[in-house]
Amino acid sequence: SVLAMTRLVPEKGVYYLLEAMELLLRTGRGELRFLGTGTMQSLLEREANVRGVDEAVEFLGTVHHEEVPNVLRDADIFVNHAVSIDSWEEYFGAANLEAMACGLPTVVTDCGGIPYVIRDSNVVEMVSQRDVDDLRGAIEGLVSDPQYRRKLGDAGRTYVKENYSVEKIASKYHKMIQQGLRE
Numbered sequence: 308s309v310l311a312m313t314r315l316v317p318e319k320g321v322y323y324l325l326e327a328m329e330l331l332l333r334t335g336r337g338e339l340r341f342l343g344t345g346t347m348q349s350l351l352e353r354e355a356n357v358r359g360v361d362e363a364v365e366f367l368g369t370v371h372h373e374e375v376p377n378v379l380r381d382a383d384i385f386v387n388h389a390v391s392i393d394s395w396e397e398y399f400g401a402a403n404l405e406a407m408a409c410g411l412p413t414v415v416t417d418c419g420g421i422p423y424v425i426r427d428s429n430v431v432e433m434v435s436q437r438d439v440d441d442l443r444g445a446i447e448g449l450v451s452d453p454q455y456r457r458k459l460g461d462a463g464r465t466y467v468k469e470n471y472s473v474e475k476i477a478s479k480y481h482k483m484i485q486q487g488l489r490e
Contacts, residue, residue, distance in 0.1 A: 320437070382406075388414075
């Protein structure tokens with residue numbers, strides 16, 4: 308299954324994700340799960356129904372933070388198709404790192420700060436914003452190649468451990484504080 312863990316709002320690109328996955332869903336080669344709520348949920352539900360894929364699309368609503376790792380573990384692929392708008396862009400994308408830390412192969416866009424947070428191009432599939440064909444290709448590539456899925460998931464997990472573990476972040480803060488005390 309493909310998981311999107313996000314607010315269901317236009318700037319999170321959830322409509323593009325549904326569109327990109329339509330063929331996979333229609334042919335029974337996958338399912339799409341949304342964890343989160345938002346103003347676009349009813350539109351997504353109607354659109355899934357119109358496209359005839361509503362049986363393969365699930366809206367999980369919200370869960371307690373402690374349950375998030377379980378939801379991530381139940382997924383095969385994580386997607387965050389954030390898109391920049393006039394008043395917003397993805398600043399950090401903590402959900403991306405959470406999914407990667409769980410070993411999920413992850414598909415993200417080049418929106419806002421995402422390329423700065425995930426600097427290694429070999430640890431995620433990074434697609435262009437609003438490019439449904441690019442998104443579809445990345446997802447289908449992961450669905451059809453379990454070995455690549457495992458390789459990307461492992462690479463993402465290693466990347467997060469090496470760059471965003473508690474120890475790494477604490478060390479960076481310690482260095483900043485020491486530097487600040489010297490100035």
